[in-house]
Amino acid sequence: MRQASPKAPSDDKRWRMIDARIRRLGSSPDALIEVLHTAQEAFGYLDPETLAYVGAALGVPPSRTYGVATFYSHFTLKPQGKHTCVVCTGTACYIGGARGIIKRISQDLNIGPGETTEDKRISLLTARCIGACSLAPAVVFDDDVQGKLSPDDVMTHLEQL
Amino acid sequence: MTETSPPAGRSPRVTANVCQAAGCVSLRSVELSKDLGDRLQKAGVTDAAVKRVGCLGLCAEGPLVRVPETGQLFSEVGVGSEAEAALVEHLATADPTREPRPKPSSFFASQVPIVLENSGLVDPEDIDDYIARSGYEALTTALTEMTPAQVIDQIVVSGLRGRGGAGFPVGIKWQTVAKSTTTDHKYVICNADEGDPGAFMDRSVLESDPHRVLEGMAIAAYAVGADSGYVYCRAEYPLAIKRLKTAIRQARRKGMLGQNIGDSQFNFHVEVRLGAGAFVCGEETALIASIEGQRGTPRPRPPYPAVSGLRGRPTLINNVESLANIAPIIRNGGEWYAKTGVGRSKGTKVFALAGRVVRTGLIEVPMGMTLREVIFDIGGGILDNRPFKAVQTGGPSGGCLPAEMLDTTLDYESLSEKGSIMGSGGMIVLDDTSCMVDVARYFMDFSRDESCGKCIPCRSGTTQLRMLLDKIVEGNADMLDLSRLEELASMVKATSLCGLGQNAPNPVLSTLRYFRSEYLAHIKERTCPAGVCAIASGEAKTS
């Protein structure tokens, strides 16, 4: 399966980051998940071109690359909105009112979990537990964890993003 | 990393240990430590230091600051808050030699910190601070004074069992890996893929005391003959990952990891591998597949990873908390460790206490403490004085115990006898506002979403169980559905390929055992006693 290392699809600097990660990990198929992390950090999501490039560089067949990218919930094959809002649905948050928060966001912004608003401003995601149980219910706005939130608080935060 | 420190050579009169674990960080504790430094400087206080430390435990009342010299704990210290002003005042004037030490609050009084002994005391991003508190002493002792077999002996004597959930004796696992022969590498993997909803023990340990885990891994590697290791950590824990990577870099520079550790012949290299959002990767064989860059689907065991694991080589997998226990066991001896605990459950257990209790947070208690003591003494009872209904341990693989079981002791055997499990340490308290059928459905939903899809009983069974529970909470089920639920639950338990599927029915089985009347109310009277489930009244039942 191993071929000569492929050429990056474009001059975009971000490909060089990915290349560097691939080299550091020895271009081995083992490194697939690590490199996909790097690629998703760089581009925000994994498009077919990225998957093809990473697979070719690591000697992983397309069916395997795609299989891994779709298995793990952290990886996304769709572009995300400008901001992300991750509602924790861990047990403490669930019994603490996460359901009401999701309902409110869905109603007000007209998006369900996993969806992005029409203006591409906000993506609503859910997490199985972010480990901030003492702050239940918790929501992560971009990378900022906020706790003990009411649906109203969440909407206020979203407006201020 | 100290924000302000007194002139070199002089130790500070008082120190403000500012919690920098994820809970408090989200409440702006990083800004707080900067602000405290500024305020002290402005006030001309030169003999007080501000130090960034790991988790102080009482997460619900963050941001937390402890002054170890006086024993004072300040909670809800927001930037610019009154609490902050009081803290600055205390720092400026307190005289630790005269100040009477306050009695520890009931949250801390009955805790026994072994795993968390450094938590909230050391700076997690400073190896020197760790070393100053006997850090890497155990590793050095092991390398210079003990044979690998002697190290394993101490672990066996300690009676330490796996803290990831299953409770397999750690020493025996080590022996198996040590005995396995290979032509080249053996591996040590630290399982930091803490996936149970409602559990944050491992996150907190990694954020508060990462070197402790690395030291445990290095000792394990020495004992079993491994030369490489991985920490498999959830990608959802960015702060833990950052501190781990910092710790690895520092340990390498100090010669505590890498080639010829402590000038011995022993080499051990550690790398961090990120999970990518799959609960099933907490299962050993799935975790290995994931480190190998594949879909995280489990495979049948045997062969066990101890014989054939990562890349087909003998592999030792222990979870964060298990490994965090290693250094103190080696430092103080296995017998010392075995003195704490009860029956076949030795030592302490860290729990993430959450849900409807007054004081939530991270606690470490000796095995054998009762649920009542944890929930009512440490946790301070139920919020708003509501009645206690159930305590959930072990997450989606565990069960719910009712009030009659509150005197159950926290040990592996008692909990599983009562139909729950110790699990990794999530402990969620439920009051009368929770519907137990809804809670069972919540966990089944979790297991269904996290099923890897490989084996039929788990893939399809969790879906079918969830559909039956849907019927019940919607008021569309009959008694036949209830018997189907029970029959299917035991079938999924018996036939699934891995622990995820085998344990997925536990929340259903335990709620059926203790809260059957709630199921019957949904089915026969078409009402939800807790008022949680929206039961459509008067709808004709068609399917």
Next chain:
Amino acid sequence: MTKVKFATTWLDGCSGCHMSFLDLDERLIELGERIELVYSPLVDFKDFPTDVDACLIEGAVSSEDDLHKVQMVRERSKVLIAFGDCAVTTNVPGMRNAIGTAAVLERAYCDNATHNRGIPDEIIPRLLPKALPVHHVVHIDCFLPGCPPQADLIWRVLNELLDGQAPAAAKLARFGK
């Protein structure tokens, strides 16, 4: 000897199971000696009697009419036999279940219609959201799958029932052919 009051009926099916029943051929005469056929689409009875001993029911429960019919038949029959794959699993009528009622009606009455396009709101019975196997609606005493159930198997099952035995032969049936 009083004859067993026997009926057959259909819901959403293709009548193929009834054709297979007719494939009993000359055995129908022998059967006629033991049963009295009190209702069937194959003969001209207006109403389903109130005291049927045994009834074969073909087809899935697809519409509101089917729903009422199966409930009425159940009430009036001592032994009810789900007859053929459509009754047992929904089979072909159930193929719409994954697609949804609206899409199916749209396809049939709009996309593929040459004149009078539009979904009828009268005359045609209203579809249920999903086609259901009969036993998801009423209690069923015996299942005889197959598309259609083979005449020989129908023969054996009916004889077992008429002899007052549990219909063991039904277990020899298989889905599909």
Next chain:
Amino acid sequence: MNVCTLKIDGVEVVGTAGETILDVARSNNIEIPTLCHLDGLSDVASCRLCVVEVAPSGKLLPACAVAVEEGMEITANSDRLHRYRQQIIEMVFLERNHVCSVCVANNHCELQDKAAEFNLTHFDLCPVNPRLEVDATHERFAIDHNRCILCLRCVRVCSEVEGAFTWGVSGRGLDTRVVTDAGAPWGESDTCTSCGKCVQVCPTGALFEKGRSVAQEKPRRPFLPYLTDKAGVPA
């Protein structure tokens, strides 16, 4: 050669090291049902039909993937196992949209056979009825996901025997699907050699040759053992 004696369903049998419980049972004419297993391919132990009870722990282990050991006492058939196997078959039927009467594999289908073998006359549980696609873009073959039971024989034969790695697995849980390459239509695959092995090993009518009508898809499986040795390594 290492020989061991063990008991399966009370019968004393002899196996050699490296043989699985399934191998030994079959060479002694003891029936253990299988669905994902296929001679000539590696075992994944995912269908769980072949689980047997191994004393004294009473744990259920997949016969296809567990090697025999001296002194094992195995229950391969019991009322309990029979009921479990019935439930497994029932759930497979209900998780996708299986309509035997209009299937190309009608009467040549291993799932249909299993239902009959286990005397399943109806299903108690509810169907999931997922909306699934048919990919008929390949020149000669097609896949109907409604009929796929995720045994992954196609994925295994494609990598282990053909070496093409065209077939893979995407998604997880109930959303797991077999896919060609990176999820693009089969007809656009540039790794597929059109060898047709996947079609031959499919236990149901999920993979079939185009132009075949109801009940016309007969698999030709015996070719596999000629191509591979037991462990699925190309000979």
